[in-house]
Amino acid sequence: MDSHPGFGVADYCIFGASVIISLGIGIFYAFSGGRQRTAAEYLVGNRQMKMLPLTLSLVVSFESSIMMLGLPAETYVYGLQYIWYNVEVMAGLFIGVLIVVPLIYPLKLTSVYEYMELRFQSKWVRIFAMIQGTLYYIRMKYNVNSK
Numbered sequence: 001m002d003s004h005p006g007f008g009v010a011d012y013c014i015f016g017a018s019v020i021i022s023l024g025i026g027i028f029y030a031f032s033g034g035r036q037r038t039a040a041e042y043l044v045g046n047r048q049m050k051m052l053p054l055t056l057s058l059v060v061s062f063e064s065s066i067m068m069l070g071l072p073a074e075t076y077v078y079g080l081q082y083i084w085y086n087v088e089v090m091a092g093l094f095i096g097v098l099i100v101v102p103l104i105y106p107l108k109l110t111s112v113y114e115y116m117e118l119r120f121q122s123k124w125v126r127i128f129a130m131i132q133g134t135l136y137y138i139r140m141k142y143n144v145n146s147k
Contacts, residue, residue, distance in 0.1 A: 018069075047108065055101050 007015070049057075074082045100112060109115050113133075117126035 015069075051101060051105050055097050 071082075071086060104112065104115055107115065107118070109118070113126045113130050116129050117123055
């Protein structure tokens with residue numbers, strides 16, 4: 001018997017509805033003439049938001065697609081041991097929020113990479129860190145999916 005059954009009708013309906021709703025929200029705000037015209041307005045609320053809501057917004061926007069689609073599927077396929085991985089990831093994010101955000105927020109920076117360029121006074125350090133971060137996320141994507 002196959003230990004990894006495929007999608008059923010209900011699974012396809014739920015998945016399709018979540019994709020359609022997500023696309024609908026994006027299309028609505030793209031054409032509704034929203035106030036977000038610059039990257040600063042989009043990423044950090046034009047510096048009008050307090051630190052906690054801004055932090056939660058950035059974390060949720062980064063993790064939402066992974067959590068929404070990946071976590072239930074991975075937990076179903078690999079069992080509850082996968083939850084421990086996610087507990088570790090959430091602990092790492094929490095520690096990062098406690099350490100990195102209070103450092104960057106008062107400096108009015110948008111990313112850790114901007115901080116690295118400012119701190120080490122070298123655009124090459126920023127570029128190297130961005131490449132390393134990109135390679136890390138690519139590696140993590142293929143490690144999670146290759147189980």
